[in-house]
Every structure is written in structure tokens, then in C-alpha cells.
Amino acid sequence: MTDNQILKIAFFAQDRGQIYKIHNKLNPDQKKKYSKSPLWDLRFSISKKLSLIKVAVDETNLEMDKINKILKRKKEEVDVCLKRNKYIFFSEIHRIYRILAYVETTLIEMVSVTQLLIKFISYFYIHIFGERKGAKDVVKDLKNEGIDMKWNDELYFIRRGLVHHYSGWISFKKKNDIFELVFSLPKSVKSIRGYKKYHYDRLDTEKLNEIFGHFSQFIKDVNKYLIDKIKESS
Secondary structure (H helix, E strand, O other): OOOOOOOOOOOOOOOOHHHHHHHHOOOHHHHHHHOOHHHOOOOOOOOHHHHHHHHHHHHHHHHHHHHHHHHEEEEEEEEEHHOOOOOOOOOOOOOOOOOOHHHHHHHHHHHHHHHHHHHHHHHHHHHHHHOOHHHHHHHHHHHHHHOOOOOHHHHHHHHHHHHHHOOOEEEEEEEEEEEEEEOOOOOHHHOOOOOOOOOOOOOEEEHHHHHHHHHHHHHHHHHHHOOOOOHHHO
């Protein structure tokens, strides 16, 4: 046995049910084309990113549970800071950075998955249907099919404000004795293209969950779109 042997880790895709649904609709010739094309690796990459997003969201929620317990123990100090609009000294600052890392990861990977799904459809047309269709054509087709893409522009803006051009900082909004996550954006975010449409100084959990909901629905809509197109080609 040599020292440089590699132990491979089995991977179970988060969306394997949807993958099988699409694959099972293909005829034998299409399945052969699928396996020899970049589609297999592309879908595998999308699946890994969806798994990463799930981990990041789960870890964000776990950190928020821990932070809420910390803030409850500091109730008197918290109440004074809220009343006087003062900053609180948060001794376990690593928890703040963990949430920043998890949320930034979620935003980055949501943008990446959206782009890869559009690329996947484009490749699907090329390798399975024998029809050239670029990313812009795919987006136009999805919109014509009634699939909502408006949220995607907002996701891009949020990603730019919190990750790409600048960086947000965390605050906590008290709601029914529970603290929820709020991201404060720097004033410089006003210079980003799209600010007039999405003039956010802060982003709360409700807005982030709304975007995530649209993203999740988009994945379902794209899978249904592909299955319908396969049926039409049969």
C-alpha cells in the first residue's frame, strides 16, 4: 500500500429524485447522448451546490438559536442598548462571522446554481435535442413559459451588495421576544447599478427567505420545464 492512495467518498444528491425523473423520461438513444455529454458532470455540480446551500442554511439557523440564548442571558444589557440605541459588545463574535460566512455562501451558491441550471438547459438542447440555444434564449424561453425570473435580478443585487462589491454587517431585530437576523448595508451600496429599483439600507430575514422561496420554486419549475420538453420531443 502506497502513501498517496485516495479514498473516494460516495455522494448522494439532494435533488436525486428530480434527476431520476428527468433521466427516466429520456429514450435509450437520448440516455446514451446524456451520459457522453457534459450534462452528467454539470448536474452533479448543481447537486453538490444545492447540498452546500442546505448545510449553510441549516448552520445559519443553528447559530441564530445559539445567539438568541446568549442575548436572553444578557437581557438587562440588551434592553438598555435597545432603549438607548447603543451598540452591544458581543463577546462571542465568532458566531457573527459564522453567520456572515453561511449567508454569503448561500447567496453566492444560489446565483451559481441559477446560472448552472440555465447552462444545463442550454446544453440539454444542444446534446439531447440537437438544437442550439444560448443562455439568453433559454431565459427568454423560460419567461415565455410563465416561469418567474424577476426575483433573479434582485438576488444579483443582494449578492453584489452583501458579497461582491461590499460587505454587510449583522444586527438583530427583536420580534415577539425573539431576535431575527438583519443585514445592514454600507452607504456605498447606493452606487451599485440597480439601487434605485432595490433601495435597501437593510435586509431582514423575511426578504432573504422570500428570495430563497423564489429560488426553490425556480428549481422545481425548471425540472418540470425539461420534463415537458422531453415529452414534446418523443
